[in-house]
Amino acid sequence: MSHRPSISLVVPMFNEAENIEHALACGTEALARYAGDWEVIVVDDASTDGTAESGARLAAAAPRLRLLRHARNRKLGGTLRTGFAAAGNELVLYMDADLPFDPDVLGRAIRALEVTRADVVAGYRLDRTTEGLMRTVYSYCYNTLIGLLFGWPHRDINFSFKLLRREVLEAIELRSEGSLIDAELIVKAKKLGFVVQQLGIDYFPRVRGASTLSSPAVIFKILRELVVLYPDLRRPRRRAPGGEGAEEPRG
Numbered sequence: 037m038s039h040r041p042s043i044s045l046v047v048p049m050f051n052e053a054e055n056i057e058h059a060l061a062c063g064t065e066a067l068a069r070y071a072g073d074w075e076v077i078v079v080d081d082a083s084t085d086g087t088a089e090s091g092a093r094l095a096a097a098a099p100r101l102r103l104l105r106h107a108r109n110r111k112l113g114g115t116l117r118t119g120f121a122a123a124g125n126e127l128v129l130y131m132d133a134d135l136p137f138d139p140d141v142l143g144r145a146i147r148a149l150e151v152t153r154a155d156v157v158a159g160y161r162l163d164r165t166t167e168g169l170m171r172t173v174y175s176y177c178y179n180t181l182i183g184l185l186f187g188w189p190h191r192d193i194n195f196s197f198k199l200l201r202r203e204v205l206e207a208i209e210l211r212s213e214g215s216l217i218d219a220e221l222i223v224k225a226k227k228l229g230f231v232v233q234q235l236g237i238d239y240f241p242r243v244r245g246a247s248t249l250s251s252p253a254v255i256f257k258i259l260r261e262l263v264v265l266y267p268d269l270r271r272p273r274r275r276a277p278g279g280e281g282a283e284e285p286r287g
């Protein structure tokens with residue numbers, strides 16, 4: 037690899053006391069291996085299980101780790117927006133706290149970004165049948181729906197591995213509060229002319245801590261936000277550098 041890029045790792049956390057220390061250790065190990073400069077931004081979404089206390093203890097001992105805290109629970113979309121706004125490096129990687137992939141895949145993803153000259157590398161699960169038939173079917177339906185609405189196939193919209201050039205986040209105005217955020221990110225990036233490549237990744241289902249994003253309420257909220265934000269996703273505006281969005285889309 038010709039250049040070791042600077043990377044901000046953004047990790048959203050809600051009640052991840054059982055996972056935080058291990059996830060950050062594995063993430064940090066990969067950053068040290070593949071990044072030039074790096075930082076880790078943990079966004080605690082008003083956890084009630086000691087996640088924030090563990091985060092504060094870890095941050096006190098690790099200068100490259102920043103802990104941001106929400107006073108009230110703002111869900112995945114609000115939490116990622118907080119993390120992305122704080123990310124200051126060339127590349128931004130978004131990763132779930134329950135380690136659904138080995139963070140060492142970062143090396144392959146940086147390579148893919150360089151080789152393909154993409155702006156975003158989005159991971160897809162090579163095999164997600166391990167998490168059960170129903171969730172596999174939901175995921176297939178959701179990916180198909182997004183593909184039909186926006187006109188191109190994407191294999192695994194909601195998988196948390198996304199490596200982005202910071203310009204992408206600077207150009208996009210994200211508005212989702214809930215788990216529509218992944219679709220909003222990919223759809224708006226493509227609509228604004230950024231190149232998105234997909235990379236197959238081994239997937240590991242959660243083994244510790246409670247699952248909070250796979251409920252009917254979360255799916256309902258995704259669909260409701262999709263209806264509200266649909267016009268914006270069809271014709272997103274490019275954010276002017278350093279200001280609010282004002283320009284018309286490229287395509």
Ligand SMILES: Nc1nc2c(ncn2[C@@H]2O[C@H](COP(=O)(O)OP(=O)(O)OP(=O)(O)O)[C@@H](O)[C@H]2O)c(=O)[nH]1
Nearest residue numbers: 048049050081111112115132133134242247248249
């Ligand atoms: N900000 C925020 N993040 C959340 C919330 N619920 C979950 N998360 C985080 O979002 C990420 C994904 O949540 P998961 O519960 O693993 O969702 P999932 O991957 O669809 O399902 P499982 O892996 O089966 O639990 C994790 O880092 C969670 O800590 C929430 O209410 N707010």
Ligand SMILES: [Mg+2]
Nearest residue numbers: 132134136242
């Ligand atoms: Mg998970």
